[in-house]
Amino acid sequence: MPRVTLEVNGQNRAAQVPAGATLLEFLHDGLRLSGVRAGCEEGTCGACTVLVDGRATRACMITASACQGRRITTLEGLAHNGALHPVQLEFLRHASLRCGFCTPGAILEAVALLEDESRPVTKRRIRQALAGHACHCGMHARIVAAVEEAARKMGRLHGRDDQARDPGGK
Ligand code: FES
Ligand code: FES
Secondary structure (H helix, E strand, C coil), rough: CCCEEEEECEEEEECCCCCCCCCHHHHHHCCCCCCCCCCCCCCCCCCEEEEECCCEHHHHHHHHHHHCCCCCCCHHHHHEECCCCCCHHHHHHHCCCCCCCCCHHHHHHHHHHHHHCCCEEEEHHHHHCCCCCCCCCCCHHHHHHHHHHHHHHCCCEEECCCHHCCCCCC
């Protein structure tokens, strides 16, 4: 089996994975990173989301070899000097967890959104970003509330509540 080396959470990490293995297989099966969840494995549930060069990416939809030389961040790499990321803190405060299966992917999606300074963050954009993250425990509204609060605390939330202009809530 080919050996692939990637920068994961600031360190070069190597694993032997089958030819054509996905980034999900590399991280979850090869490196045993439990914060990378294997859900649908066909790009629809969002559970496997990680950051690739800061962008939210479904790890089941890209090969590990395509990520050579790129910066991968998983849930395990989000805390800084022992301090949780503001998004992680708000997930804890809003009790947005039940089984927690969807949580890492939703957190990383939110981190990518809130740390992208090229575009303003609104409640509508938060809902859009999280719409593709399935939560079978019915925690979706709490997850959105946690991300809104993190955006507020990071000074990234712009505009008034656009609920009136966006009755669909997506
Ligand atoms: S496991 Fe990748 S999107 Fe569902
Ligand atoms: S908390 Fe269980 S799937 Fe979301």
